[in-house]
Amino acid sequence: MNKMTLTIDNLQVEVEPGTTILKAAQKAGIHIPTLCYLEGINEIGACRVCVVEVEGARNLAAACVTPVTPGMVVRTNTPRVRAARRLNVELLLSNHKMECPTCVRNLNCELQALAQSLGLRQVRFNGLVNYQAPDTSTPALVRDPAKCVLCRRCVAVCEKVQGVKAIAPLERGFDTIVAPAFQDKLMDVACVECGQCTLVCPVGALYERDYTSEVWAALADPEKFVVVQTAPATRVS
Ligand code: FES
Incomplete structure (x- = not known):
């Protein structure tokens, strides 16, 4: 299947379709904190500790359950993201x-x-x-x-x-x-x-x-x- 490219914190990442933002960030060496996530076993987006900003989206997205889309622009460490995680x-x-x-x-x-x-x-x-x-x-x-x-x-x-x-x-x-x-x-x-x-x-x-x-x-x-x-x-x- 054709790979897709997105941008996370100004880094271009190429991943398979269906990859989550969390997995794409991990591939790029970018840390997104998690709590409820357990790879392959518990991927339910319950805690919202992994929230990130997606350009053009009104709400923050849970990185562990949000699949990437081509050309997506993600920011993982903005003041809004940090405030939401802290809250x-x-x-x-x-x-x-x-x-x-x-x-x-x-x-x-x-x-x-x-x-x-x-x-x-x-x-x-x-x-x-x-x-x-x-x-x-x-x-x-x-x-x-x-x-x-x-x-x-x-x-x-x-x-x-x-x-x-x-x-x-x-x-x-x-x-x-x-x-x-x-x-x-x-x-x-x-x-x-x-x-x-x-x-x-x-x-x-x-x-x-x-x-x-x-x-x-x-x-x-x-x-x-x-x-x-x-x-x-x-x-x-
Ligand atoms: Fe809990 Fe993503 S790690 S919602």
Whole structure:
């Protein structure tokens, strides 16, 4: 099929028809930040972190799902683009339980890295939050909806890679939650605790269970932790 040429940040790029702006930019060595995108698995344009300006278009376009057209002129780093990305990440942070120092993904969190790269130092929006309790029902995984950014990468990998479909987006709008059907516990559905979801979660919303804190809690609870007194050592002479 005939290739087509477009311009991204003043660079001419030649790509196959059907290529997305994101892939074309990657080919040209231009970085566009992403969050919900997982190549070949989750290309749904949910987070709008990858927005870019397309000359002649009124609205910003999500680079991960917008196919290129011949002669297209794209700008990936204008003030309008940067402001939109900052706003989108700020809105995600406004409904994200920020306990970064104690989070399992601290310093390895895509949301944290995005906020830092966009220069976000504060969140202006602090209204209602949709924090639901963590699901600790399985011995291997923890699902913490209060940290979920609704990117659906876990949903896609569970369905398309594992073929299990243990979790899905439920409810609508502000009430949206990624959970097993009817918000059952992971223990009560077909989840096989493979951990694929924890590998693709960009934040600390799905992670392998770590018993360290439970051991410390047990140690602090005199009813659960009994100190076994041993006799003092005696010198044998
Ligand atoms: Fe493109 Fe999320 S990465 S919309």
